[in-house]
Amino acid sequence: MSRADEPVLRRPLPLTLLLGSCILAIALIAAPEAPLLASLHRTRATGWAALGMLIGALSCPLFGRRIAPWRRAFGVTSAVFATLHVGYVLRTDLVPDLDLLIYEPLLRAGAATYVALVVLGVTSHTVVHRRVRRWKDLHALAYVAGGLACLHVLLSPHAWAPTSLIVAAILVAGVVARALDRRRWS
Amino acid sequence: MLPVVRSRRLLTLAGAIALWRLLDLPIAAPLVFTFLATYLLSVFVLRSERFTLPTRYALPALIAVAVVAIAPRLDALRDTEQLTGLDVVLRDRWRIQDTPAVAPAVLHLDRPSLLYGHAPGAERFDLVFEDSRVAGEDLGHGLFAFAFEPREHTVGEVRYDVDGEVGAADLRVSRPRHEPKWGCVGDGLAVPSEPTDTLFVFDGSTWREEQTLDGPTDCVGLEDGRRVVAHRYSDALSIGAERVRVGFGQARLARRGSTIAVAIAEPPSVVFVEAGAAEGTGTSTRSGTGAADSTSTGTVAATASRVVHRVALDTPPDWIAYAGDTLLVTSRRAHTLARLGHDDPLDFGRPAITLAVAPSGRYAFVTLTDYRPEGDAGPNHHVEEQIAVVDVEAWRVVQRIRTGALGALPSGIFARDDATLDVVFAGTDTLATFDVDLARGAVVDGEADRRVALPIAAPHGVLRFGGATFVSSPADGAFHRVESNETKAFAEPDDVRRGYRAFYEATRAGVACATCHLHAGSDFAPHDIGHDTPRPTLDVRGVWGTAPYLRGASYPTIGALHGFAEAVLDGYARPVEDRPALLEAFLASRGLERPRPSFPSREGVAAFVRADCVHCHAFPAFTNLAQIPEPALFPERRGLHALDTPSLFGVRDAPPYLFDGRAETLRAVLFEHDRAGRHGAVARLDEDEREALLALLEAL
Numbered sequence: 034m035s036r037a038d039e040p041v042l043r044r045p046l047p048l049t050l051l052l053g054s055c056i057l058a059i060a061l062i063a064a065p066e067a068p069l070l071a072s073l074h075r076t077r078a079t080g081w082a083a084l085g086m087l088i089g090a091l092s093c094p095l096f097g098r099r100i101a102p103w104r105r106a107f108g109v110t111s112a113v114f115a116t117l118h119v120g121y122v123l124r125t126d127l128v129p130d131l132d133l134l135i136y137e138p139l140l141r142a143g144a145a146t147y148v149a150l151v152v153l154g155v156t157s158h159t160v161v162h163r164r165v166r167r168w169k170d171l172h173a174l175a176y177v178a179g180g181l182a183c184l185h186v187l188l189s190p191h192a193w194a195p196t197s198l199i200v201a202a203i204l205v206a207g208v209v210a211r212a213l214d215r216r217r218w219s
Numbered sequence: 220m221l222p223v224v225r226s227r228r229l230l231t232l233a234g235a236i237a238l239w240r241l242l243d244l245p246i247a248a249p250l251v252f253t254f255l256a257t258y259l260l261s262v263f264v265l266r267s268e269r270f271t272l273p274t275r276y277a278l279p280a281l282i283a284v285a286v287v288a289i290a291p292r293l294d295a296l297r298d299t300e301q302l303t304g305l306d307v308v309l310r311d312r313w314r315i316q317d318t319p320a321v322a323p324a325v326l327h328l329d330r331p332s333l334l335y336g337h338a339p340g341a342e343r344f345d346l347v348f349e350d351s352r353v354a355g356e357d358l359g360h361g362l363f364a365f366a367f368e369p370r371e372h373t374v375g376e377v378r379y380d381v382d383g384e385v386g387a388a389d390l391r392v393s394r395p396r397h398e399p400k401w402g403c404v405g406d407g408l409a410v411p412s413e414p415t416d417t418l419f420v421f422d423g424s425t426w427r428e429e430q431t432l433d434g435p436t437d438c439v440g441l442e443d444g445r446r447v448v449a450h451r452y453s454d455a456l457s458i459g460a461e462r463v464r465v466g467f468g469q470a471r472l473a474r475r476g477s478t479i480a481v482a483i484a485e486p487p488s489v490v491f492v493e494a495g496a497a498e499g500t501g502t503s504t505r506s507g508t509g510a511a512d513s514t515s516t517g518t519v520a521a522t523a524s525r526v527v528h529r530v531a532l533d534t535p536p537d538w539i540a541y542a543g544d545t546l547l548v549t550s551r552r553a554h555t556l557a558r559l560g561h562d563d564p565l566d567f568g569r570p571a572i573t574l575a576v577a578p579s580g581r582y583a584f585v586t587l588t589d590y591r592p593e594g595d596a597g598p599n600h601h602v603e604e605q606i607a608v609v610d611v612e613a614w615r616v617v618q619r620i621r622t623g624a625l626g627a628l629p630s631g632i633f634a635r636d637d638a639t640l641d642v643v644f645a646g647t648d649t650l651a652t653f654d655v656d657l658a659r660g661a662v663v664d665g666e667a668d669r670r671v672a673l674p675i676a677a678p679h680g681v682l683r684f685g686g687a688t689f690v691s692s693p694a695d696g697a698f699h700r701v702e703s704n705e706t707k708a709f710a711e712p713d714d715v716r717r718g719y720r721a722f723y724e725a726t727r728a729g730v731a732c733a734t735c736h737l738h739a740g741s742d743f744a745p746h747d748i749g750h751d752t753p754r755p756t757l758d759v760r761g762v763w764g765t766a767p768y769l770r771g772a773s774y775p776t777i778g779a780l781h782g783f784a785e786a787v788l789d790g791y792a793r794p795v796e797d798r799p800a801l802l803e804a805f806l807a808s809r810g811l812e813r814p815r816p817s818f819p820s821r822e823g824v825a826a827f828v829r830a831d832c833v834h835c836h837a838f839p840a841f842t843n844l845a846q847i848p849e850p851a852l853f854p855e856r857r858g859l860h861a862l863d864t865p866s867l868f869g870v871r872d873a874p875p876y877l878f879d880g881r882a883e884t885l886r887a888v889l890f891e892h893d894r895a896g897r898h899g900a901v902a903r904l905d906e907d908e909r910e911a912l913l914a915l916l917e918a919l
Contacts (some may be wrong), residue, residue, distance in 0.1 A: 053654045068900070069897035070831050073847075073851075088469065104304060127847075127848055127851055129848055129849070138300045142248055145247070145249075145250070146250045148251050148252075149251045152251075167261075167262055170258060170262075173228040173229075174230065174255070177251055177254050180247070180250075181248065184300065187309075188300070188302075190845035190846045193313045194313035194317075195318055201872070219575050
């Protein structure tokens with residue numbers, strides 16, 4: 034392995050989890066006092082945290098191979114935060130009927146993204162890698178998750194308007210960066 | 220080996236998209252499952268190495284599959300994923316999120332108004348016009364208020380200046396247009412045009428325009444030839460050249476002898492003015508308050524007109540008319556016709572569109588979109604337009620004349636005598652003249668002796684003058700003289716005017732936008748438009764630029780509502796190119812009517828922030844344009860509908876409140892209908908803060 038390919042950190046997962054959790058904790062503490070607003074605030078904070086980590090995972094190819102191990106760390110952290118997000122959503126009456134997960138585009142896109150993140154998260158452990166054949170093929174699902182997350186944010190009524198465009202741009206840039214990686218074409 | 224593995228990944232994606240296409244579901248979410256299915260297929264069925272392609276072929280293959288699979292289904296995908304019109308929703312949201320931001324989105328040059336700017340941390344916020352500026356009043360928390368008086372500024376592009384940083388304010392400018400509606404006959408025919416501060420006067424041979432005070436709404440002629448004009452945005456009533464202060468928000472006038480009754484919106488009341496005697500006649504030149512000075516011919520130098528009496532009302536009066544000595548008053552909000560001084564109003568369940576009294580004073584004629592004495596609400600969007608004939612002496616409805624066969628939306632009525640009526644229909648551009656035959660029964664169908672298709676659109680007013688019938692059209696800025704078939708237009712057609720007509724035009728089902736959104740306001744009646752409960756009609760003035768629309772945010776654009784008319788109300792008989800865009804243009808030209816805008820207090824803004832209202836009703840538009848599921852806000856509701864966060868501009872005039880009209884007052888919204896404590900945090904406010912918060916809402 035050349036020096037240029039040497040990972041920045043071999044085991045970044047604890048670090049991303051720790052840093053992400055600290056940022057999330059600060060965001061959660063800053064919740065408004067009113068019960069509904071506090072719940073909405075926590076829902077949004079966890080959602081943004083999950084999205085941020087997913088963006089991190091998808092944008093790793095932009096920064097070269099040394100950052101490659103971070104992709105999995107960001108991805109797993111994103112799945113953890115997404116689980117928190119789903120927990121808050123269900124607790125806040127934002128999904129009064131589970132049928133809405135099928136019929137409401139915002140919730141449908143979010144639920145599908147969560148399923149993808151869970152699959153990616155569960156299959157990210159080294160033990161699973163040894164057992165699951167061609168797990169890297171499976172992890173192309175991250176791009177599907179990215180696209181659906183983009184749709185989820187686009188439809189999200191509380192999102193800052195340009196967010197979905199930023200997520201989409203990073204997603205496309207990540208795909209293009211990977212596609213243009215000359216070693217793949219050799 | 221490396222390129223083979225990588226290409227398999229691309230092929231898995233391509234396979235997932237192809238499988239998704241085979242599912243024939245225009246929904247994005249199943250992609251996750253088709254991806255997993257494709258992966259499992261490749262691993263366990265196709266097994267390993269046969270499922271490969273060199274990467275340089277796999278990537279184009281993926282792109283080709285994606286294009287072939289998605290492109291033909293793009294429209295369906297856009298609809299099912301609610302992406303249609305999302306650009307408008309995001310544009311409106313971005314307009315208020317991108318600080319410094321200014322709201323409302325439209326600057327109306329026909330009326331004084333309050334605008335709000337949001338620039339967190341700013342010390343100074345000005346709105347900059349061609350050669351002038353308006354300094355923002357700092358209300359705290361980054362919110363600034365601007366009092367805009369159009370007469371003081373030349374308005375081209377509007378910019379902001381925040382602490383020296385200058386930029387475009389992203390405001391749509393709505394310029395005044397001639398809109399003659401209802402008028403009067405005295406020493407000539409006169410019809411005011413409220414947006415342009417103009418009085419159109421016809422003396423029997425020629426038309427002329429006279430400038431008058433701000434926002435003329437109605438007029439009456441005095442016996443001595445002088446003309447009395449009411450004004451919405453001035454506190455002065457014009458009696459010839461004389462000005463009498465009666466209050467802002469003057470709506471309609473009625474006259475009996477030298478006594479003039481003025482219906483006032485703020486505060487709801489009727490003011491009686493005794494017109495002083497005129498001292499002479501001649502020609503006077505007075506200083507107009509509009510674009511130019513004007514010359515008025517008539518009786519001048521009247522003296523000592525004065526307010527003699529003021530009667531407070533519970534709700535703002537709409538139409539008033541004398542029937543003998545009795546003053547009749549209609550209330551749009553209460554749906555009533557009342558005799559002033561009597562406590563026995565007739566409740567129609569719908570507001571009076573217009574009111575006329577026979578010259579004898581015996582009968583009053585009230586046009587209505589519906590009236591069911593038995594109290595039955597009727598099904599969704601059902602209307603049964605009619606004229607209620609009221610015997611003023613007996614004080615009861617003696618006949619109901621259904622007008623559906625004559626036209627739609629009876630917007631103007633003129634009683635020639637006790638039995639002969641001229642009625643114009645804004646929904647069908649028609650005039651019907653017919654005799655009222657009270658012997659026929661209690662409920663009859665109107666049968667016109669004469670029915671005329673008018674060459675002017677959305678007629679509102681009808682008057683008889685000099686033996687001829689005149690009809691006015693605010694949509695065209697024009698008048699039509701029926702007998703000689705002459706039309707006098709004071710304006711050129713444009714999208715707003717075409718949209719005006721589109722708003723009033725009836726569908727094949729006989730319902731127009733204006734049927735419920737009476738004159739772009741509300742009929743204050745509950746309608747079931749597909750929810751599980753009837754919901755009060757929204758006032759649609761000033762809502763442009765706050766997408767998405769309706770309480771459930773179910774329409775991304777105003778124009779998209781046209782689809783409802785096409786699908787549910789049988790569409791329109793008259794083909795119009797791009798009707799949705801015309802409706803958008805018309806509604807962008809309708810602003811809030813605030814006769815006397817006043818700044819909210821800093822204390823009110825502080826209470827608003829402290830009660831967490833600002834999180835959803837965010838500055839500067841007092842909405843973040845977001846939606847919240849009903850149960851999240853009101854746990855007792857288990858419906859699946861989302862509730863759109865409404866802007867609070869004009870909230871004072873838009874009762875009843877909340878999604879189903881459960882709260883009659885703003886106080887009830889805050890302190891009675893938030894049992895779960897989820898609609899803000901007013902519990903933490905003390906009494907002074909609560910009053911300050913209510914005062915803020917009243918001022919918006």
